[in-house]
Amino acid sequence: MRATQYYAPTLRQAPAEAEIPSHKLLVRGGFIRPLTSGVFTYLPLGLRVLRRVEQVVREEMNRAGAIEVSMPVLQPQELWERTGRWDTFLPQPLRSEDRTGRWFCLGPTHEEVITDLVAGEVTSHKQLPLNLYQIQTKFRDEMRPRGGLMRAKEFTMKDAYSFDADWEGLDRSYQAMCEAYLRIFERLELEVLIVEAEAGSMGGRDTREFMCLNENGEDTVLMCDSCDYAANAECATSRVCEPEALEGPGGVYERIDTPGATTIQAISEMLDMPAQKMLKTLLYQADERFVAALVRGDRDLNETKLQRATSAEQLRMATAAEIEELTGGPVGFSGPVGLPDEVEIVADDEIKLLRNAVVGANEADAHLVGVSVGRDFEVGRYADLRQGAAGDLCPQCEDGKLQAQRAIEMAHIFKLDTRYSEELGALYTSEEGERKPMVMGCYGMGVSRAMAAIVEEHHDDSGIIWPQEVAPFDIVILLLDPDKTELAEIAENLTVQLEETGYEVMLDDRDERPGVKFNDADLIGYPISVIVGRRTEESGEVEVRRRDGEEQVVAVSEALSAVQKLAAQA
Ligand SMILES: [Zn+2]
Incomplete structure (x- = not known):
């Protein structure tokens, strides 16, 4: 390919809204252009990278026995109503009316489309197991799309769905997908960690995410510093801390004036007492009833855990008016002592140990001190309600502590059970002649996000450093003085020779200063550059340079073998 006949517009400046390296570099390098917030056009270089990432995914999926299909983007409301997800799927899908x-x-x-398809076609145990996948455009109605391809409204995903006769079959399919994913990320040169995850609107169990630890990720992973426990902070759990951590300073049970102290921080400062010796009381409406959720003062409540603990379908915070009516006090002064009987108290496991704590008095500008659970109030039910945080005790080993790290969610896999096959009638006839629902798994992977993650992991101040497997071109030949016929001829011949060997080659024959060509080559991130310039003219030599630093000067006739050697070392 000749740069003069190609369309690869690079920019000197990153767009103002771009905050993270992948967003900046993919726009500057001429890979993508925004149409509007969270929606991008792939320019020729970007499309090449996307297709190569897709190819890696496709090869490994095929190798694992999955079969490619392509399903429609438009999905009818009736189908989603059969699984009850039309109104409950979060975030709510983008919708359109014909x-x-x-x-x-x-x-x-x-899930709906594939299960409906299989329900109509697959009827016998002899047709199982079956694993179908697609690489498709997906939509997500993001409130705040950001980070370029990292979190877009329209993006490319690979999604696979396995259908098995029983749980053992599902376990095998799930394991095969796990292994395929690890091979994919290895080829993409992304280091991943498999962590426990939240199933959300998908349902199912044994949900795992493949995380790439990176400071620009949007997720937080909590991982043990001494064993292999790792979980998304959304669902991480921990061992309940030592009792003394919750022991208040002693003293008698009494009501004290705390004017204006509506937050844990304010009361903590007023009484000069750490927040973990206090109790946070949060009122929620769970379906038709109200619950008071209790967590340690320095903790955040995890609403997903509360929803699970209360088995509520709908969960929302109580309004100020509801709080006033239920507790008799204003927002900011709620506490568990003296709540009406119809408000169930659900407490985080750590609260079991609470002694001599400070709680809201359910009246304006007042708190109670010296409050103990079991003596001053009763808890209806204990559960893990706390949002995991760095420093928590590992739930899996004796003396590990959890560390927090930012991460990019690369993939998410679920054992779905028979929910969708039952709702959509995906039944098969077993060997014994019984009609049974198929046991399903689903396996998602962000393909366009992988492209962004690769840039986050592989770049320097000058630009992108693409792994060879996904680079838009393998080699760029920098023809520094295209007006010199002799040099142009050498560059042409080299291009042909390298292309015939199987490399994808970009010949930069533009009428630009050498500095511009070097900068663009670094920005775009071609793995290997071959420089045809003054040295070639003077001594018949070219420089062969790997993007990550290594460099050789060789005779033109040895350029091919030098390229092969450097490529093999990468
Ligand atoms: Zn541990």
């Missing part, structure tokens, strides 16, 4: 008033969503995921 001219006859029928509603569709732009698929954020394809």
Whole structure:
């Protein structure tokens, strides 16, 4: 390919809204252009990278026995109503109405479509197991898309769905996908960690995420410093801390004036007492009833855990008016002592140990001190309600502590059970002649996000350093003085020779200063550059340079073998 006949517009400046390296470099390097917030066009170089990432994914999926299909983006409302997800899927899918008033969503995921397909076609145990996948455009109605391809409204995903006769079969399919994913990330040169994860709107169990630890990731992983426990902070658990951590300073049970202290921080400063000796009381409406959720003062409540603990379908914080009516006091002064009986108290496991704590008095500008659980109030139920945080005790080993690290979620896999196959009638006839629901798994992987993650992991101040497997071109030949016929001829011949060997080659024959060509080559991130310039003219030599630093000067006739050697070392 000749740069003069190509379309690869690089920019000197990153767009103002770009905050992270992958967003900046992919726009500057001429890989993507925004159409509007969270929606991008792939320019020729970007499309090449995307296709190569897809190819790695496709090869490994095929190798694992999955079979490629392509399902529609438009999915009818009726189908989603059969699984009950039309109104409950979060975040709510983008929706669209056709001219006859029928509603569709732009698929954020394809459990309904694939299960409906298989339900109509697969009927016997002899047709199982089956694993179907696609590489498709997906939509997500992001409130705040950011980070370029990292979190977009429209993006490319690979999603696979396995159908098995029983749980043992699902375990095998799941394991095969895990292994395929590890091979994919190895080829993409992304180091990943498999962590425990939250299933969310997908449902199912044994949910795992593949995380790439990176400071620009949007997730937080909590990992043990002495064993292999690792979980998304959304669902991480911990061992309950030592009792003394919750022991208040003693003293008698009494009501004290705390004017204006509506937050834990304010009361903590007023009484000069650490927040962990206090109790946070949060009122929620869980379906038709109210619950008071208790966590240690320095903790955040994890609403997903509360929802699970209360088995509520709908959970929301109580309004100021509801709090006033239920507790008799204003927002900021709620406490567990003297709540009406219809408000169930659900407490985090750590609260079992609470002695002599400070709690809201359920009246304005007042708190109670010296409060102990079991003596001054009763808890209806204990559960893990706390948001995991760095420093928590590892739930899996004796003396480990959890560390927090930012991470990019690369993939998410679920054992779905028979929920979708039962709801959509994906049944098969077993060897014994019984009709049984198929046991399903689903396996998602962000393909365009992988492209962003590769840039986050492989770049320097000058630009991107693409791994060879996904680089838009393998080699760039920098023809520094295209007006000199003799040099142009050498560059041409080298291009042909390298292309015939199987490399994808970009010949930079533009009429630009050498500095511009070097900068663009570094910015775009070609793994190998071959420089045809003054040295070639003077001594018949070219420089062969790897993007990550290594460099050789060789005779033109040895350029091919030098390229092969450097490529093999990468
Ligand atoms: Zn541990």
